[in-house]
Amino acid sequence: MATQLSNDSKMISSADEALNVAREVIATNSATIAATIAATIAATITVAEAERVTWDLVVVGAGIAGSTTAILAAREGLRVLLIEAKRFPREKVCGGCLNPRAIDYLKRLGVAEELQGQGTIALGRLHVQFGRDPHCWPIPSLWSVRRSTVDSILVQKAIASGVHFLPETVGMLQLLSSDLPSSDSVASKRLITGAEHVDDGPGSSIAHESIVPESIAHESIAVEVRPAVGGQRSSSRRLVTRVAVVASGLNRSPLGGTLQWSSTVASGSRIGVQCMLHESELSKDSFLIHSPMFQDQQSLHMLVAPNGYVGLCKTDGGYYDIAAAVDPTEVRGKNSIPATIDSIVEYCGYRPDAVWHTKPWMTTPHLTRASNPVAVPRVFLVGDSIGYIEPFTGEGMSWALASGFAVVPLIASAIRCNSYEDSSSKWNQWAIQQRRFSQSVCRWVAKQARMPRRAQWVLRVCDWFPPIRNWIVRKATQ
Ligand SMILES: Cc1cc2nc3c(=O)[nH]c(=O)nc-3n(C[C@H](O)[C@H](O)[C@H](O)COP(=O)(O)OP(=O)(O)OC[C@H]3O[C@@H](n4cnc5c(N)ncnc54)[C@H](O)[C@@H]3O)c2cc1C
Numbered sequence: 001m002a003t004q005l006s007n008d009s010k011m012i013s014s015a016d017e018a019l020n021v022a023r024e025v026i027a028t029n030s031a032t033i034a035a036t037i038a039a040t041i042a043a044t045i046t047v048a049e050a051e052r053v054t055w056d057l058v059v060v061g062a063g064i065a066g067s068t069t070a071i072l073a074a075r076e077g078l079r080v081l082l083i084e085a086k087r088f089p090r091e092k093v094c095g096g097c098l099n100p101r102a103i104d105y106l107k108r109l110g111v112a113e114e115l116q117g118q119g120t121i122a123l124g125r126l127h128v129q130f131g132r133d134p135h136c137w138p139i140p141s142l143w144s145v146r147r148s149t150v151d152s153i154l155v156q157k158a159i160a161s162g163v164h165f166l167p168e169t170v171g172m173l174q175l176l177s178s179d180l181p182s183s184d185s186v187a188s189k190r191l192i193t194g195a196e197h198v199d200d201g202p203g204s205s206i207a208h209e210s211i212v213p214e215s216i217a218h219e220s221i222a223v224e225v226r227p228a229v230g231g232q233r234s235s236s237r238r239l240v241t242r243v244a245v246v247a248s249g250l251n252r253s254p255l256g257g258t259l260q261w262s263s264t265v266a267s268g269s270r271i272g273v274q275c276m277l278h279e280s281e282l283s284k285d286s287f288l289i290h291s292p293m294f295q296d297q298q299s300l301h302m303l304v305a306p307n308g309y310v311g312l313c314k315t316d317g318g319y320y321d322i323a324a325a326v327d328p329t330e331v332r333g334k335n336s337i338p339a340t341i342d343s344i345v346e347y348c349g350y351r352p353d354a355v356w357h358t359k360p361w362m363t364t365p366h367l368t369r370a371s372n373p374v375a376v377p378r379v380f381l382v383g384d385s386i387g388y389i390e391p392f393t394g395e396g397m398s399w400a401l402a403s404g405f406a407v408v409p410l411i412a413s414a415i416r417c418n419s420y421e422d423s424s425s426k427w428n429q430w431a432i433q434q435r436r437f438s439q440s441v442c443r444w445v446a447k448q449a450r451m452p453r454r455a456q457w458v459l460r461v462c463d464w465f466p467p468i469r470n471w472i473v474r475k476a477t478q
Contacts, residue, residue, distance in 0.1 A: 041088040041155055045081070045164040047225055047237050055081050055241035056415055058223050060171035060254040062088065064397050065383025066247030067154035068404025069411075071109055074161040076412040081164045081239070083171040085228045085253075088155055089148035092249075093274040093362045095311040095323040095391065097123065097300060098143040098150070102398035105405060111153050118153070119316040120145040123300045126473070127293055130304040130455045132349040134293055135463060139473050142300060144315045146276070150397075168229065172256050173244055173379060174222040221378045223254075242378065243411050243420075247400075249384040250365050263387075265369045270308060270325040270390055272364035273337050275356050277320045287350040288312070288320060304449050305347035308340065322356065325367060325390050337361040367391065368446075370435065375427035377420035380407050386431050390446040399434070406430055445472070 057073050059066045062084035070082040098106065098120075106112045121144040126137050159165055221244045226236035246254045255261045288294050294301060294312070301312040308326030315321045324341055331340050338361065342352040370387035374380070383400035407427060414423035448458050462469035 041152060041159075041165065041167060043166050043168075044159055045166060047166065047169065047239075050081055050164065050166060050225075050239055051237050053079065053081075053239075054220065055079055055239065057081070057243045057245060057411060058083060058171065058221075058239060058241040059245045059247055060173070060223065061085075061247035061249060061251075061383075061385075062155050062158075062165070062167070063092070063151060063247060063249055063383060063400065064154065065249075065385070065400035065404050066245065067151065067158050068105070068109065068401050069245050069247060069382055069407060070158045070163040071154070071161045072404060072408040073411060074158065074163045076408060078412065078415065080158075080162070081166060081241070082155070082158055083169050083223070083225060084155075084165070084167045085170045085248075087168050089152040091274075091276060091362065092147045092151075093272040093323060093364045094147045094321075094396070095274075095300075095313070096145050096147055096150075096315050096321045097311075097313065098145060099395055099398050100140050100142075101395075102401055103143055105398065105401035106150075108405075109154070109157060111157050114153050115143070115145060115150060118145065118149050120149075121297065121314050121316065123298050123313060125296065125299040126302065127296070127299045128302040128304065128459065129293075129348045130449070130452065130459060131347060133456070133459070135459050136299070137462070137469055137473065139300070144300070144313045144321065146315050146317060146319060146321065149316055166225070168227060169225050170228050170253065171239075172224045172254050173246065174224055174238070175256075175261075175376075175379065242415055244379050245407065245411070246379065246381045246385045247383050247404075250367070250369070250388060252371075252385070261371070261373075263369050263371045265366045268327075269366035269368040271328045271331070272323065272325055272367055272391065273331075273341070273361050274321070274323040275338075275359045275361045277322060277353075277356060277359060279314075279318045279320065281355055281359075282320075283353050283355050285351075286353040286355070287345075288353060291350060303344055303348040303350070304455065305344040306450065306452055308344055309449060310341055310344050323391075328366070337363070373424075373428050374431040375424035377424045378414075380411065380424070380427050381431075382407050387435065402434075 056078035057070075057080045059070045059073075059080065059082045062070075062082050066082060066084075070080050073080045103112060106115060123142040123144050124138060126139045128135050128137070155165060220240045220242055223239045223241060223244055224236045225239055248254050252261075252263060282288055293299075297314045299313070303310045303312070307330045308324055310322060310324040312320060312322050322341070324344065326337075326340050326344070330343070331337055334340050334343070336357075338352075338357045338359075341356065345352045367388055367390045371381055371385060374386045382403040384396065386403060388396065407430075410423040410426055414420045448455050462472065
């Protein structure tokens with residue numbers, strides 16, 4: 001036992017040494033951060049080392065919500081591990097516009113200056129077009145930034161705050177069926193894990209069951225981890241933590257094949273798609289260069305059609321971010337994402353740029369959805385994992401940040417009091433409030449955009465009555 005303990009502390013101290021080195025490098029000066037944004041962010045711990053620690057908090061997913069949660073939990077003095085499936089930096093489907101509320105949270109995290117240092121572009125105008133009729137309005141300043149930039153800065157901040165980072169590793173919770181919302185089908189205590197459960201994918205849900213000692217399960221949560229590339233179930237390892245946070249975005253793989261943990265997808269829900277174009281790649285006659293509407297680089301452009309909408313804006317590093325929400329039936333019908341984007345751009349009277357037919361497009365599963373519940377004792381969902389409304393006004397990142405800020409005090413107090421029921425029920429209430437109030441304007445705007453006549457009227461009313469327009473814009477970008 002004594003040998004085991006001393007091995008444990010060696011492992012932990014060597015992992016902590018690696019973390020300290022990483023922190024020193026990051027703390028040296030912010031120029032180092034800038035230099036490391038483009039470089040791969042290395043793991044600060046190995047799986048074997050992580051396996052020997054009882055973590056206070058394991059966060060699965062290092063997007064905006066996961067990194068925010070990890071940073072704030074580390075500031076509370078918790079021992080935190082942040083697991084991420086991808087190699088960082090990585091892009092993801094997103095318009096990359098940070099609204100004033102998101103910027104405020106980033107200031108509180110202490111990363112706003114570094115972000116600006118990366119060349120974020122301040123957008124002060126919205127150009128919205130349903131069909132051929134353009135409308136241009138002032139908006140509260142948004143920051144346009146690539147997700148590879150902002151997410152990497154947050155992960156670097158997490159490491160500098162004492163969080164251990166384990167990239168290119170897939171995490172999956174092992175939950176007792178009795179911890180889950182409807183355990184009626186399973187009388188005995190069983191561990192339910194799932195493999196390769198890809199949302200909305202055809203026939204991809206596989207559930208594996210095995211018995212775990214109750215004592216372990218009651219004091220902690222187990223998180224199964226395996227390498228993201230080439231990792232077989234046989235090579236998976238098990239980490240132990242007091243609390244787990246699922247911050248995996250629209251991907252529900254950390255919840256495995258636990259069908260009891262339901263996610264409702266709205267009927268007619270769209271999918272998200274995105275492509276990044278460097279300015280040097282644009283065609284010579286591209287409307288992005290020649291159309292007077294698009295010459296204003298401080299505008300967020302929204303082109304809307306009945307089958308979806310495309311958001312375009314200039315972002316850091318000389319890139320254009322082209323992100324869209326489109327009907328999946330349309331993409332299937334045309335058998336092509338860029339052809340679907342072409343149809344929206346043409347509907348608004350512009351000639352599409354052929355270059356995006358040569359670029360890779362990223363996609364998401366169905367967008368509008370809600371998880372229920374969003375917490376059980378010791379497990380909390382944050383960010384898009386809670387649920388999402390089709391992105392019209394680009395507030396997803398501020399919701400993700402808000403959820404990180406709101407969940408950490410509950411987790412810290414649950415761990416301190418060793419009492420988890422109350423925090424999980426408070427988190428479920430928080431999510432209900434969020435859906436009811438904060439997301440209502442966004443839901444309303446997305447609904448209008450699907451009805452051509454109504455949308456035209458709403459846009460005109462906004463032109464005629466600027467106070468109404470300003471109210472909608474303010475609410476929608478909060
Ligand atoms: C088309 C479109 C445009 C948008 N535009 C905007 C915008 O302009 N402004 C805005 O604020 N929001 C926008 N959003 C919304 C925004 O992108 C999301 O709300 C935000 O990314 C949510 O952050 P998150 O941290 O919850 O999830 P994510 O950012 O999706 O991060 C989840 C992370 O978890 C990782 N992961 C997943 N499964 C596992 C696993 N099993 N193990 C380990 N890691 C895992 C993923 O690799 C990923 O890095 C847009 C969304 C779409 C679809």
